[in-house]
Amino acid sequence: QKEVEQNSGPLSVPEGAIASLNCTYSDRGSQSFFWYRQYSGKSPELIMSIYSNGDKEDGRFTAQLNKASQYVSLLIRDSQPSDSATYLCAALNTGTASKLTFGTGTRLQVTL
Amino acid sequence: EPEVTQTPSHQVTQMGQEVILRCVPISNHLYFYWYRQILGQKVEFLVSFYNNEISEKSEIFDDQFSVERPDGSNFTLKIRSTKLEDSAMYFCASSGTSGVQGQFFGPGTRLTVL
Numbered sequence: 476q477k478e479v480e481q482n483s484g485p486l487s488v489p490e491g492a493i494a495s496l497n498c499t500y501s502d503r504g505s506q507s508f509f510w511y512r513q514y515s516g517k518s519p520e521l522i523m524s525i526y527s528n529g530d531k532e533d534g535r536f537t538a539q540l541n542k543a544s545q546y547v548s549l550l551i552r553d554s555q556p557s558d559s560a561t562y563l564c565a566a567l568n569t570g571t572a573s574k575l576t577f578g579t580g581t582r583l584q585v586t587l
Numbered sequence: 588e589p590e591v592t593q594t595p596s597h598q599v600t601q602m603g604q605e606v607i608l609r610c611v612p613i614s615n616h617l618y619f620y621w622y623r624q625i626l627g628q629k630v631e632f633l634v635s636f637y638n639n640e641i642s643e644k645s646e647i648f649d650d651q652f653s654v655e656r657p658d659g660s661n662f663t664l665k666i667r668s669t670k671l672e673d674s675a676m677y678f679c680a681s682s683g684t685s686g687v688q689g690q691f692f693g694p695g696t697r698l699t700v701l
Contacts, residue, residue: 507687518678518692540697573643575690
């Protein structure tokens with residue numbers, strides 16, 4: 476069973492702090508990874524993608540990938556109350572080039 | 588900014604009835620997907636569709652489910668005889684390059700089976 480694992484949280488961080496969200500995956504054939512943000516009752520919104528080992532930065536977001544450890548993370552700098560949501564990690568096996576396998580998500584709460 | 592649209596936003600049906608969920612993918616995308624999310628659970632893949640045929644389907648996508656692209660813009664999911672356990676949010680997604688650039692999700696249809 477190919478799984479993506481996340482701590483369900485909630486992860487509580489004060490406004491302005493760095494939020495660190497983590498994800499592990501079991502399928503070594505996974506080559507592309509995505510972070511989605513999902514507000515309650517809404518659909519997943521793509522915020523970051525990463526394919527290569529190392530860091531990828533986009534504004535306040537940094538995605539990190541370590542394929543040897545099968546580990547993906549998302550850092551959110553200067554966290555805002557509007558960042559409060561569930562963050563979904565997803566893996567794509569480009570051999571199938573089809574389905575995303577999602578984790579259960581980590582709920583982030585940014586407190587004032 | 589182009590987006591995926593879905594109708595209806597909420598569908599209530601009786602067990603055993605057929606439902607059709609509709610999606611309009613992003614216009615220049617070629618890969619289409621259906622996912623579902625039961626309340627409180629993870630997003631689960633149902634089916635992917637490319638070049639007018641199913642490219643992959645999950646164990647959930649049994650004979651009760653079918654997909655169709657009836658014209659150049661719509662992409663539909665049909666559930667032939669709904670069960671109580673089909674109650675979920677159904678998300679349509681599309682991507683331009685076999686998903687490697689990410690899949691973009693529509694707002695979803697909440698299906699309630701009574």
